[in-house]
Amino acid sequence: MEPIFELPLNEVEVMIGEALLADGFGAKDANDAEKRLVARRWFQANMEAFRAAVCGSGSVVAGANKDRNALLGALVDVLGSRFGVTVPVAAVSVMIMHYGVDRLCAAPGGE
Numbered sequence: 001m002e003p004i005f006e007l008p009l010n011e012v013e014v015m016i017g018e019a020l021l022a023d024g025f026g027a028k029d030a031n032d033a034e035k036r037l038v039a040r041r042w043f044q045a046n047m048e049a050f051r052a053a054v055c056g057s058g059s060v061v062a063g064a065n066k067d068r069n070a071l072l073g074a075l076v077d078v079l080g081s082r083f084g085v086t087v088p089v090a091a092v093s094v095m096i097m098h099y100g101v102d103r104l105c106a107a108p109g110g111e
Helices: 009-021 032-045 047-054 058-064 068-083 089-099
Strands: none
Touching: 009 032, 009 089, 032 047, 032 089, 047 068, 047 089, 058 068, 068 089
16 A cells, blocks of 8 residues: 555545544445545645644645655644544545645635
């Protein structure tokens, strides 16, 4: 299995969507497109929480200026306690990497 940061964004979104829908009751299982949609909506809904957790972290800034392994580790550390129970925190970290830490930490509301 390839490292999570090498997975395409759509596969990362499916992982997050599966985690978010795991406790849900439904007549049928969601397909991958529905899981990705749930993940994208959750990601957008939590953008301010991500910004608050990530943008003030010196370790994330330092990791962003080194390499993706350092950045991934810093994001996992920062996000783990807040989001690790609901979703796989490494997947959220990769989604933020795809989105862009610089973009996330630009002026609030500047997505």
